[in-house]
Amino acid sequence: MSSNSPQLLKGFRDFGPDKMSARLVMLEKIRKSFERFGFAPMETPVLEYEKTLTGKYGAEEKLMYRFSDQGGRAVAMRYDLTVPLARFYTTNKETLPKPFKRYAIGPVWRAENTQKGRFREFYQCDVDVVGSSSAIADAESIAAIYAALKDLGLQSVTIRINNRKIIQGILEVIGVDGKKTVSVLRFLDKIDKQGEGKVKKLLEQDGMSSGQVKDLFDYLQLSASESKGLQDNFSRLMLENKNLAEGIGELSDVLDALYGMGVTTYTVDLKLARGLDYYTGTVCEMVLSELPNFGSIAGGGRYNNLIGTVSGGKEKIPAVGMSIGIDRLIVALEDLDLIKYDSTQDVLVFNLDEDKLGTYLGIVTGLRRGGVNADLYYKTDSIDKQFKYADSKKINLAVIIGEDEIKKGIVTIKNLATRKQWSVKSNKLLEEIKKSL
Amino acid sequence: MSSNSPQLLKGFRDFGPDKMSARLVMLEKIRKSFERFGFAPMETPVLEYEKTLTGKYGAEEKLMYRFSDQGGRAVAMRYDLTVPLARFYTTNKETLPKPFKRYAIGPVWRAENTQKGRFREFYQCDVDVVGSSSAIADAESIAAIYAALKDLGLQSVTIRINNRKIIQGILEVIGVDGKKTVSVLRFLDKIDKQGEGKVKKLLEQDGMSSGQVKDLFDYLQLSASESKGLQDNFSRLMLENKNLAEGIGELSDVLDALYGMGVTTYTVDLKLARGLDYYTGTVCEMVLSELPNFGSIAGGGRYNNLIGTVSGGKEKIPAVGMSIGIDRLIVALEDLDLIKYDSTQDVLVFNLDEDKLGTYLGIVTGLRRGGVNADLYYKTDSIDKQFKYADSKKINLAVIIGEDEIKKGIVTIKNLATRKQWSVKSNKLLEEIKKSL
Known part of the structure; x- marks a missing residue:
């Protein structure tokens, strides 16, 4: 300094x-x-x-x-x-x-x-x-x-x-x-x-x-x-x-x-x-x-x-x-170990392709309107950097949408604590996230 | 001043x-x-x-x-x-x-x-x-x-x-x-x-x-x-x-x-x-x-x-x-008439008989432990004064317990807005209050 x-x-x-x-x-x-x-x-x-x-x-x-x-x-x-x-x-x-x-x-x-x-x-x-x-x-x-x-x-x-x-x-x-x-x-x-x-x-x-x-x-x-x-x-x-x-x-x-x-x-x-x-x-x-x-x-x-x-x-x-x-x-x-330093943040929507920004914005907006505390990674960047950002904000769930997901009409969710990863239909995302919080 | x-x-x-x-x-x-x-x-x-x-x-x-x-x-x-x-x-x-x-x-x-x-x-x-x-x-x-x-x-x-x-x-x-x-x-x-x-x-x-x-x-x-x-x-x-x-x-x-x-x-x-x-x-x-x-x-x-x-x-x-x-x-x-000046207070337990203070304290404590915002009128006083106090705190429900109620093992509840009044068994009070809020 x-x-x-x-x-x-x-x-x-x-x-x-x-x-x-x-x-x-x-x-x-x-x-x-x-x-x-x-x-x-x-x-x-x-x-x-x-x-x-x-x-x-x-x-x-x-x-x-x-x-x-x-x-x-x-x-x-x-x-x-x-x-x-x-x-x-x-x-x-x-x-x-x-x-x-x-x-x-x-x-x-x-x-x-x-x-x-x-x-x-x-x-x-x-x-x-x-x-x-x-x-x-x-x-x-x-x-x-x-x-x-x-x-x-x-x-x-x-x-x-x-x-x-x-x-x-x-x-x-x-x-x-x-x-x-x-x-x-x-x-x-x-x-x-x-x-x-x-x-x-x-x-x-x-x-x-x-x-x-x-x-x-x-x-x-x-x-x-x-x-x-x-x-x-x-x-x-x-x-x-x-x-x-x-x-x-x-x-x-x-x-x-x-x-x-x-x-x-x-x-x-x-x-x-x-x-x-x-x-x-x-x-x-x-x-x-x-x-x-x-x-x-x-x-x-x-x-x-x-x-x-x-x-x-x-x-x-x-x-x-x-x-x-x-x-x-x-x-x-x-x-007395009675204090919890929890994050106020639930979800990070990953940004893997700048051409899909409209999709990502739509996803994060849908989650927010559904009452979920959701963040979008601003720039298309390496997936490691995005995991690191999620970690620095103590975010538990990643929402990952690449070429493959878009073709199949699905969304991949990853629990960053347990490393468990699964996919759901795009229109079931909010429901699934709320279950997983 | x-x-x-x-x-x-x-x-x-x-x-x-x-x-x-x-x-x-x-x-x-x-x-x-x-x-x-x-x-x-x-x-x-x-x-x-x-x-x-x-x-x-x-x-x-x-x-x-x-x-x-x-x-x-x-x-x-x-x-x-x-x-x-x-x-x-x-x-x-x-x-x-x-x-x-x-x-x-x-x-x-x-x-x-x-x-x-x-x-x-x-x-x-x-x-x-x-x-x-x-x-x-x-x-x-x-x-x-x-x-x-x-x-x-x-x-x-x-x-x-x-x-x-x-x-x-x-x-x-x-x-x-x-x-x-x-x-x-x-x-x-x-x-x-x-x-x-x-x-x-x-x-x-x-x-x-x-x-x-x-x-x-x-x-x-x-x-x-x-x-x-x-x-x-x-x-x-x-x-x-x-x-x-x-x-x-x-x-x-x-x-x-x-x-x-x-x-x-x-x-x-x-x-x-x-x-x-x-x-x-x-x-x-x-x-x-x-x-x-x-x-x-x-x-x-x-x-x-x-x-x-x-x-x-x-x-x-x-x-x-x-x-x-x-x-x-x-x-x-x-x-725009979009602001509501609601009270944080739900219930006033009336104090009608100083010999029943123990009962009143028990009632108000039970309500509080049940998650109800409850107040007890401190002094045995005229019922009008107690209604006035409830009004000044914008409290909606009065809990009234006199000689008669104690004999019958009941509690009288009065909605101060609608003036409606009814009685329930003492052990159903918390449940009834929660329904009425």
Whole structure:
């Protein structure tokens, strides 16, 4: 490659035909799963006013792509799909169903550190329910994502679930200042990556006493796999502390609703915090038992304040949502050999005689009109070159018509995988091809 | 709306569930048409190095969104799907099929004048063939777009077609300086919007004599509906001028190939120039006979120099492509009443008794697992509110289960459009719903 030749930007990717075909199949499965759960599709622009997006995501916000447009407006590229949803809901709420259940699938942009293997342009697939505080909304968001992952062939998805009010309640019970909650949640979110020991140290540096840190982790250790056990564990503290009572109550309701939807592979993990500042209750992430070190492939939670903040009004609008990071997921599916790089192409009509171009064009047109993905080799060329072309496009069937075939009114079909070759009457070609696909 | 509430950027649009569902159906039809013609899917990033994109589009380039990223790189947002294809091809050509036939569907960004009703973010749906100068490639690109428009229900698409070499040849024959070709093409492109009289004046102001302008338009008036007539009209000049001979020859071959593919609704229009500087031969656009004043809904042409320019190398790589502007197309389809705003949702399970939540969750889960798009009303609420919710989501079927139904082991189904209501055994619900969709 010459130094003049154009480059991809670091952290950005092209998807050529093989990868793109696989992505489209995946996205379509995800889409269908989301629609089965009552979520309807939506799309917002890639650019928003900068002030709509800033102040919502916490410290990571410095990764946002921002600039001044031709009209001098401060604009920013979509950083996630949730804040644009909040903006959309605010301006359209009078005409939307209540609750409003939507899904969105599209790229977002963050100027991540590429040395950690992160991408700067990546797809999110989100479901959200806006305008309901029902625990069924939380459970449905989780169940929709879970069903999508199952449809993609993932058999061992574990759902880790918690409610931030429980952490907040415990902090109150052990006497930690309420202003510290945000930073404590951020530290807890680092447990998976940095380990519990490190996080305990960070919490002490942040001003908690070693006794408080010990108490916090003793409480966070308590757990249970169903709502009854959870309530038993915290029955005394729930009487003392409102946040704990609410958190345990909400979490129990979500677990019950999940159970009602036939989703049972969840684990309550009271240490789970999630990274985004805007979560107010339920937090959830999904991991693969087969790839324990891979980290989460989906996550989300309840955010009852975000939409009010974005709208700038006083009304509080409850909302909950979950998101699949499709690019990480693809890496996982590749690791598990669950991704198929199939061709979108079925048939190549060979071009063996330039005088027969009219015949070839007629054949390929007939196949296309019959719904077959068919290609014609443009030039009369050696049969080897044409086989090579079919191979490069992963085409399975060759349609071969030479002098002999035309005389007999037949067509030769060759399966390029099995090398099997046979002939049929010309007028039976479409039927035969459809049988062979 | 308070002045604090967040706004959409001018020229940008949200697509709520109704519009988005219709767009997805359209895009899927277009996708399938493109695949039938042997084009494979591809996607490139939204951001590119600015220098990759600049210098390719002509005067309109000032509409490109450009900025400096966090790493100080000069970047630009995708302005069309063709130049990124050229960049992709340059870096990947060793591993790609030859010719490389790809389609791409995605948004592009141009800071257009919104007062003319133009959008700043709009979708393009492109097919391109890279690495072949065969006229079949031109014809296939045109035929694929034409088939997609037919699949969308458009019955009266007219294909206007020309070859820029013919215009260039005529200019040479009448003694216009070759350096003027680019500006003459740009003026000719304004005929539809500004009229022939105005364009003639502009050409004279640009330095052509009134005699030359008259001669030019006399030649451009000549036409023919098939290749034989075209060659007869220009037989003498073709002997004199190489560009004319090539242009007429290429155009004839494309018409013959189109005819071979069963596409016959084309008109040769020698005045057709198209706006982009990079076209070198075939140019084409499609208009709707039912909406003659609407302008073109698709267009494209051959660009044999662009990829070489982008690669910065000396190799010349022939290419041809066509593009549908989906946003203009949707307006046309709406005008012709050809767009359906269907719901993605089939069923609402009513919530009439909070003690029966487990039953409702079981029912909605069973429907979803059976492949039905099903929603559950979250709260026990008045039946009127639940009908209203179903209506707001354009849901057709209600599943109603009260005390009476549970006692009898049945389920009541109500068609919300016809108001018809009937009951079935609980275990026959899925079957019955699938019949009723």
